[in-house]
Amino acid sequence: MKVRVYVSLKDGVLDPQGKAVEHALESLGFKDVGEVRVNRVVELELPTNDADQARAQGEAMARALLANEVIENFSVEVE
Template structure:
């Protein structure tokens, strides 16, 4: 089963990479772009048949390693069974 964990900086945490991309898009004349935030997506292939247990496992992995809980939030979802 494939589970996707999306990790993003918490609101209020400075995102210099996002600001750089936002500025570059404005320079490229994409003036309608507002705030840009950069995150990461981690796809996990789990040998689990129960979607609820797969989400629990992905959440445990995110808390233990995949996300820095001081400055990042995360969300896990099953994307393929």
């Protein structure tokens, strides 16, 4: 079963990578771009057909390694 873990910075946390992308877009002529935030998606293939179990595993992995819950939020999607 495929699991996607979406990780993003919490509101108020500075995003230097987002700022770099924002400035690069402006230098390329895209002047109307507002704030840019860069997020990441981690795709996992898990050996289960149980969606609840896959979601629980994805959440456990996010808490253990994939997201820093002090500064990041995460959500889990199961396919």
